[in-house]
Amino acid sequence: MIDSDANERAELNSYRNRPDKEGMFGIFGGRFVAETLMPLILELEEAYETACKDPQFKDELEKLLTYYAGRPSKLYYAERLTEYLGGARIYLKREDLNHTGSHKINNCLGQILLARRMGRTRIIAETGAGQHGVATATVSARFGLPCVVYMGATDVERQQPNVFRMNLLGATVRPVTTGNATLKDAMNEALRDWVSNIKDTYYLIGTAAGPHPYPKIVRDFQSVIGDEVYSQILEQEGRLPNMIIAAVGGGSNAIGLFYPFLDNKDIDIVGVEAGGFGLETLKHCASMTAGSPGVLHGNRTYLLQNEDGQIREGHSVSAGLDYPGVGPEHSWLKSTGRVQYVPVLDHEAVEAFQLMTRIEGIIPALESSHAIAEAVKRVPKMSRDKILIVNLSGRGDKDIYTVGKLLGMDMQSAF
Amino acid sequence: MTTRINQTFAALKTENRAALITYIMAGDPNYGIALEIMKVLPQMGSDIIELGIPFSDPMADGPSIQAAGLRALGNGQTLQKTIDMLQEFRKNDTTTPVVMMGYYNPIYIYGVERFLQNAKAAGIDGLLIVDLPPEMDQELCIPAQQAGINFIRLATPTTDDKRLPTVLQNNSGFVYYISLTGITGQSLTDMSDVVTSVNHIKAHTTLPVAVGFGIKTRAQVEQIGQVADGVVVGTALVNAITATLDSEGNIRDDPVKTVCDLVRELRLGV
Numbered sequence: 001m002i003d004s005d006a007n008e009r010a011e012l013n014s015y016r017n018r019p020d021k022e023g024m025f026g027i028f029g030g031r032f033v034a035e036t037l038m039p040l041i042l043e044l045e046e047a048y049e050t051a052c053k054d055p056q057f058k059d060e061l062e063k064l065l066t067y068y069a070g071r072p073s074k075l076y077y078a079e080r081l082t083e084y085l086g087g088a089r090i091y092l093k094r095e096d097l098n099h100t101g102s103h104k105i106n107n108c109l110g111q112i113l114l115a116r117r118m119g120r121t122r123i124i125a126e127t128g129a130g131q132h133g134v135a136t137a138t139v140s141a142r143f144g145l146p147c148v149v150y151m152g153a154t155d156v157e158r159q160q161p162n163v164f165r166m167n168l169l170g171a172t173v174r175p176v177t178t179g180n181a182t183l184k185d186a187m188n189e190a191l192r193d194w195v196s197n198i199k200d201t202y203y204l205i206g207t208a209a210g211p212h213p214y215p216k217i218v219r220d221f222q223s224v225i226g227d228e229v230y231s232q233i234l235e236q237e238g239r240l241p242n243m244i245i246a247a248v249g250g251g252s253n254a255i256g257l258f259y260p261f262l263d264n265k266d267i268d269i270v271g272v273e274a275g276g277f278g279l280e281t282l283k284h285c286a287s288m289t290a291g292s293p294g295v296l297h298g299n300r301t302y303l304l305q306n307e308d309g310q311i312r313e314g315h316s317v318s319a320g321l322d323y324p325g326v327g328p329e330h331s332w333l334k335s336t337g338r339v340q341y342v343p344v345l346d347h348e349a350v351e352a353f354q355l356m357t358r359i360e361g362i363i364p365a366l367e368s369s370h371a372i373a374e375a376v377k378r379v380p381k382m383s384r385d386k387i388l389i390v391n392l393s394g395r396g397d398k399d400i401y402t403v404g405k406l407l408g409m410d411m412q413s414a415f
Numbered sequence: 416m417t418t419r420i421n422q423t424f425a426a427l428k429t430e431n432r433a434a435l436i437t438y439i440m441a442g443d444p445n446y447g448i449a450l451e452i453m454k455v456l457p458q459m460g461s462d463i464i465e466l467g468i469p470f471s472d473p474m475a476d477g478p479s480i481q482a483a484g485l486r487a488l489g490n491g492q493t494l495q496k497t498i499d500m501l502q503e504f505r506k507n508d509t510t511t512p513v514v515m516m517g518y519y520n521p522i523y524i525y526g527v528e529r530f531l532q533n534a535k536a537a538g539i540d541g542l543l544i545v546d547l548p549p550e551m552d553q554e555l556c557i558p559a560q561q562a563g564i565n566f567i568r569l570a571t572p573t574t575d576d577k578r579l580p581t582v583l584q585n586n587s588g589f590v591y592y593i594s595l596t597g598i599t600g601q602s603l604t605d606m607s608d609v610v611t612s613v614n615h616i617k618a619h620t621t622l623p624v625a626v627g628f629g630i631k632t633r634a635q636v637e638q639i640g641q642v643a644d645g646v647v648v649g650t651a652l653v654n655a656i657t658a659t660l661d662s663e664g665n666i667r668d669d670p671v672k673t674v675c676d677l678v679r680e681l682r683l684g685v
Contacts, residue, residue: 022550032519032546034475035569036596039578178481184472191474196597198573295520295546296472307522308493310471 015262016339018329023212025332028034030213033298036195045213047118052220057113064109065224068142069099071106073225075232075389080359084355088242088382090375092173092362092392094227095253102394103253104105104135104206110221112139115202122201123147126190128155128183128249129320129367130162131394132206137171147171150189152182155319160397172271182312183323187297207250208327211298222256229389243268243378246391247370248341249285249321251330253393262338271330272370274316275343285314286343287326288334296324301331317346317402318366320394325408348373350406353396365394366402416563418513419540420588423462424623424644433640433685435460436625437678438516438649440467440483441500442492444660444670449487451671452656453504457511459490460682465543465647468497468517475545477575477600483653486664494521494530498537505538514541514567514588519555527555531562541565541588548582556585565589570616572596572608579619589623589645590616594630600650603629612640636684648681 018025031041051057065071074097078090095103115123123140125147127133133149140147149166153175156163166173179185187210194203209217233241244261246254248271261267276284284290287302294303296311304312304324316322333339349366352373357363364372368391375390382388396403404411427434437456442449469484469492489501501513515534522530522544532546542559549556549568556566565588573596574582582591594609595601603609609626616624625645630636632651639646655677659668 031550033548033581034545034571035548036475036571036573036593037548038548039575041575109550178478179471179485188472189476192477192598195475198596205438292524295518295523298546299476300523303520305520305524307524308495309521310469310488311520 015333015336016215016259018332019212025329026335027293028301028331029215029299029328031148031211031298032228032295032300033211034195036198037211040198041211041213044114047114048213048217050335051117056349057117061110061113065106069105069109070097071224072228072232073097075229075236077236078360081356082243084359085376085379086387087379087384088388089384090379091233091241091387091389093225093257093389095225095391095393096362096364096368096395100135100138101397102131102135103222103256104132105138105226106256107138107206107218107221107252108135108204111204111217112143116143116178117203118202120200121145122197123204124150124190124193124201125204125206126150126183126186128152128186129318130159130166131172131320131397131398133171134162134165136204136206137169140171141169146380148193149173150176150186151191152180152186153177154181155183155186158402159319159398182313184311184313190403191297206252208252208255208329209250209297209299209325215299215329218252218258219255219329223390224257225253225256226258228261229257232312233387233389239387240264241267241384241387241389242382243270243388245270245272245371245375245388246328247272247273247321247367247393248326248369249323251252251327252326253391255327257391258333258339269339270374271339271341272374273341273343274314274318274321274370275345276315276317278345279343281413282312283315284343285316285321285323287324288330288341289343293331299328301325301328302334317349317406318370320365320367321370342374343368344373350403352376353399353403362392363396364392365396366399368393369396418524418563418565418588420463420514420565423512424589427462432652433643434462434625435636435644435682435685436627436645436647437461437465437652438465438467439652440480440487441468441497442487442490443483443653443656444486444664444666445490446492446496446500448666448670450500450503452674453500455525455671455675456678457508459678460483461511461678463512463514463645465514465516465649466497466501468494468515468521470518470521471667473518475598477538477598477650479600479650479653479657482657494525498533499660501534501539502537512540513538514543515539516543517545519544519546522555527558531564535562537563539564541567543567543569543591545569552585560585560587567591569593572612579616581618586622589625590646591619592616592626592643593628594626595628597628599628602631603635609639610642611641633680633684636681640685646685652677
């Protein structure tokens, strides 16, 4: 009796027992979709629950993560950056070393196995920077399934190398010209495709957003990041970190790192949003710092919107953070105060991009550079016995054109 | 409660014909003309009006209705102005049912309670909110019914026997059967499926069943009208309005007259 009470209290105090069975994280999340899609997301929920109980599914996924994606990814002590900043010891979780160059592969491998279990024969996805599109095209090629990737026409222009990569992998990239032709519009178009092709199509969502059960599924598949960090830091330092930091667009790499640490309440957790040109302008994507709760793309979450509930377009130098919403679990973690969310400006991210490249010989993605920039601000204020871990969610090769342009070197026209 | 929607379907039953339900986007191409069009719709034979609430991200709509919504928003349409439009309409028409159709976010941001109060005062009869399935009934469906507003639900070709009772529960006014899986504005091809589905739904409910999505011509209205209690035409009206505009959205032909001609023609189908 006493034990079960204690368990119940522990449950109530846990940050790791959401969503509830309706898919809610507090007031956030849910299933705000057209009726046509309801039977599909209910089917997905059931298929996922069954898969989770199946040792064969776990086994197959683990093998793919190990031998195909190259996991576990390393936890690397950034010695020179630590010396340079003169504060806490900095560790980098090297998701950039995964196959396809980012954390996106973790979720794609999990979901393509689900799609196969559900008998779906066609894969669709949305992409912003192209990282999720490339990862989806990759797993589709690996399993011989046709793949269509929706990508805003604006993003197609600024991420040409990834578009070509997807084409090479056999995927069809459909440029989306509706709305403002970025990630939000690509997601609308993917939903329209799904609702029109329900019988054979699996929608492989790349971020921890969308209708339930997607935020949970993506979080679970990405939690491999935090689970590995947990044992790696214990092995290397004999103790847990004092602070963990990750960039948040939709928030899949961040929730993957954060989730296993949520109940270790003495660990500070920081999510970094795209501050763009600054929050006083409308040119940013800091939906949690500067937005308000609303309903879009199947879930209630913090959004950039006007007073009439119309969604605003954001801006970020990083196409992967250029989304006016955020995963519902982050909205909930913000509202509970468990995670602190802060903005980092475009130029700060670009400076961190250069710093990491020069000092550690690692070219980070512009998304991850936001998290690095925040670490650069915090580390000098922390004592040398403290440990800080940054999720280096992806490699920056895709961003050299963008950064080149900002530094006055236009490579795209040079080739 | 008895609403204008209930009365209209009851009256049509005695006439032994289906309802012609027409959709327009509030504020397209601008507030004034949209209001004018709304006012003449009943005179041209429209039995029920669906008034679209513009939204920046209409996930279930095709290119025509998306563009209409963006045009309206570009011309300053807001949810408040859509309520105002209804209030203006009601000054001359106290009998034609009006169903507001759209997505949840503008209502959520306006405030559910405030919206229900103001929309009711303006003369709303029903609500059809695309992204609020039965699982989300606490959000708006139940408060709306308590405020005396019908909540119209979508049934689709994916609604199987297991799902149908869930969809019909808390549904009032009429059931809106989407005749194809997909977005608005596509073409309807398989009539026999529609007949089977409508009869199937009717076996489970006493509510009238209206059919929409993909219905554009008088001939289709006539065909559907023989099996369903209502026929919804949306994209065809929006396209007719679009055809009177140039590529910048400036009016070069008379949108009111164009819509009148179309609706008068469609009405001959029921």
